[in-house]
Amino acid sequence: MRALSIASTGMLAQQMNVEVIANNLANMNTSGFKRQRAEFQDLLYQNVEQAGAQSSDSGTIIPSGIQLGAGVRTAAVYRVTSQGDMSSTSNPYDLAVQGPGFFRIQQPDGTDAYTRSGNFALSPEGQIVTDKGFVVAPGIAVPQNALSISVNAQGQVSALVPGQTTPQTLGQLELVRFPNEAGLSAQGDNLFIETPSSGSPQSGLPGSSGYGTIIQNFLETSNVNPVEEITSLITAQRAYEMNSKVITAADEMLQQTARMGGG
Numbered sequence: 001m002r003a004l005s006i007a008s009t010g011m012l013a014q015q016m017n018v019e020v021i022a023n024n025l026a027n028m029n030t031s032g033f034k035r036q037r038a039e040f041q042d043l044l045y046q047n048v049e050q051a052g053a054q055s056s057d058s059g060t061i062i063p064s065g066i067q068l069g070a071g072v073r074t075a076a077v078y079r080v081t082s083q084g085d086m087s088s089t090s091n092p093y094d095l096a097v098q099g100p101g102f103f104r105i106q107q108p109d110g111t112d113a114y115t116r117s118g119n120f121a122l123s124p125e126g127q128i129v130t131d132k133g134f135v136v137a138p139g140i141a142v143p144q145n146a147l148s149i150s151v152n153a154q155g156q157v158s159a160l161v162p163g164q165t166t167p168q169t170l171g172q173l174e175l176v177r178f179p180n181e182a183g184l185s186a187q188g189d190n191l192f193i194e195t196p197s198s199g200s201p202q203s204g205l206p207g208s209s210g211y212g213t214i215i216q217n218f219l220e221t222s223n224v225n226p227v228e229e230i231t232s233l234i235t236a237q238r239a240y241e242m243n244s245k246v247i248t249a250a251d252e253m254l255q256q257t258a259r260m261g262g263g
Helices: 002-026 226-262
Strands: 036-042 045-049 066-069 072-079 086-088 095-098 103-106 112-115 148-151 156-160 168-172 175-177 185-188 191-193 202-204 213-216 218-220
Touching: 002 036, 002 072, 002 226, 103 175, 148 213
Parallel strands: 095 218
Antiparallel strands: 036 072, 045 066, 086 218, 095 213, 103 112, 112 191, 148 156, 156 168, 175 202, 185 191
């Protein structure tokens, strides 16, 4: 019976949907996290009676026909890149991007990764790094005797050192954009890498046309909406339950058929 396999595809699709929702909720408090959304497509159809086929010798045609679907499949798990809220912190190395753009991170193997999470710190050498110790490009070093550090909206990093009345410029942060941010590949640790789908990285200064600005002492929070996720979870759970009922109904119909055949 075709209904068994059709309902099973529905259950598998909703199982993946719940897994995506669970990951969103698990990362509610992950800085810079971008929620995901499962998207589905219907499977191929069997044409039992082709629409538009002739139904008589006089040339009349079938207006709608008969097509039987084979179920559903997960087409994509799309990443929603909308802006998260801003959370104030007391750490001068916490930086948030207000608007488009990613920080560029230099990984130990020499390749670049990208992040929206600006919870940075200082390495033993005084460089601004991620919580994993990866250097934030272009590699800005802070003097060990610095009294304070400031990062303006345009990404210019300055430090006040003893004996000077004006801050000393240390370097310039850049932001990176992609033609298709949803095509970036998530690597964990709040890092993304470029893929053929994302397009090539395009660097620019914060505050310039098409790029966001830098806010010091703030972190961008996750863009997960708990109420929306719980609503989606209930909907997915009910869809899973209804598909399981179809399997139960199909099983009962097969049992009736078997009894009739056995009688």
